Amino acid sequence: MNKYFLLLFVTVVFFSCTDMTNDAVQNCGAVSNTPFESFSYCGLLKENPKQSSFVIINSNEDLLKIFNTCPTVNVALPDFTQKRILGLFAGPKPTGGFGIKIQSIQEDDCQIVVQYFETEPKKDEVVTTLLTYPSDYVVLPKSNKPIAFQKVYKNNDYIVIGTYYGQCVGNECLTFFRMDSQKVLRYLNVTYGLYDFNELRYKSLAYKDDLASFYSKIPVEIKNLKGQTKTFGSPDSADQGGVYFELHQGDVVTKVFLDNNNSVDQNENILAFKKIIQDKIVELKGKI
Numbered sequence: 001m002n003k004y005f006l007l008l009f010v011t012v013v014f015f016s017c018t019d020m021t022n023d024a025v026q027n028c029g030a031v032s033n034t035p036f037e038s039f040s041y042c043g044l045l046k047e048n049p050k051q052s053s054f055v056i057i058n059s060n061e062d063l064l065k066i067f068n069t070c071p072t073v074n075v076a077l078p079d080f081t082q083k084r085i086l087g088l089f090a091g092p093k094p095t096g097g098f099g100i101k102i103q104s105i106q107e108d109d110c111q112i113v114v115q116y117f118e119t120e121p122k123k124d125e126v127v128t129t130l131l132t133y134p135s136d137y138v139v140l141p142k143s144n145k146p147i148a149f150q151k152v153y154k155n156n157d158y159i160v161i162g163t164y165y166g167q168c169v170g171n172e173c174l175t176f177f178r179m180d181s182q183k184v185l186r187y188l189n190v191t192y193g194l195y196d197f198n199e200l201r202y203k204s205l206a207y208k209d210d211l212a213s214f215y216s217k218i219p220v221e222i223k224n225l226k227g228q229t230k231t232f233g234s235p236d237s238a239d240q241g242g243v244y245f246e247l248h249q250g251d252v253v254t255k256v257f258l259d260n261n262n263s264v265d266q267n268e269n270i271l272a273f274k275k276i277i278q279d280k281i282v283e284l285k286g287k288i
Contacts, residue, residue, distance in 0.1 A: 028110030037203040043067035049089040057085035096128035097121025160246035233259025
């Protein structure tokens with residue numbers, strides 16, 4: 001296990017809807033990222049969880065045992081011959097504003113380890129006063145390895161890079177990736193001009209990038225923006241597209257829009273960094 005993994009080590013034993021239990025996390029061989037993707041379903045749970053718990057759904061029949069019939073037609077379900085759904089529940093909470101989120105999934109020779117975090121309402125945040133039941137669902141490959149869980153701190157330090165074209169049709173019009181110290185995500189349903197990634201669908205890559213190396217290449221001019229948004233040139237004003245960069249450092253979020261054309265306000269360092277982003281996107285697309 002890497003150092004970060006051990007420092008954040010907190011073992012939590014969950015009991016699933018099928019009354020399964022998990023052994024404590026072991027140190028068992030080299031660790032690799034398990035690919036996973038977000039999942040949402042329109043049906044409501046037949047019974048709200050009374051405590052922190054998890055569920056593994058291996059078939060359509062399992063799904064119908066847990067959820068009420070979904071009123072939406074043509075719900076996209078995973079191929080249950082290859083995939084399964086993992087649901088994580090925080091248990092009952094007194095108000096809105098609470099949450100639970102799967103942050104990463106790793107495995108070694110013995111087990112699959114799900115790292116997750118929980119959130120609470122911020123001070124003075126307006127929330128519903130009704131009882132809530134936070135949950136998170138992901139799709140991951142089927143495996144015979146046992147699953148263990150680790151509660152970790154939310155990772156607020158990461159980078160989002162992307163390319164976008166307004167007058168464009170197809171999957172390559174909007175390509176956005178998130179890179180953090182543990183994983184790389186590809187966002188799936190980005191809307192042109194609306195680059196808020198908190199609620200977007202995603203797929204993780206079975207790949208971990210060198211975030212520190214990428215961070216070292218960010219120009220000082222961009223680092224010094226510290227929470228500002230800046231546009232270089234006129235991105236996509238003539239269907240030439242643009243390059244997007246977003247830097248998260250705790251609660252400080254810096255956003256940069258770069259014209260694909262080499263506009264006069266892009267100095268040598270900015271142009272070099274734009275090329276680094278473009279090359280990294282090509283590299284990551286090759287690992288999907």
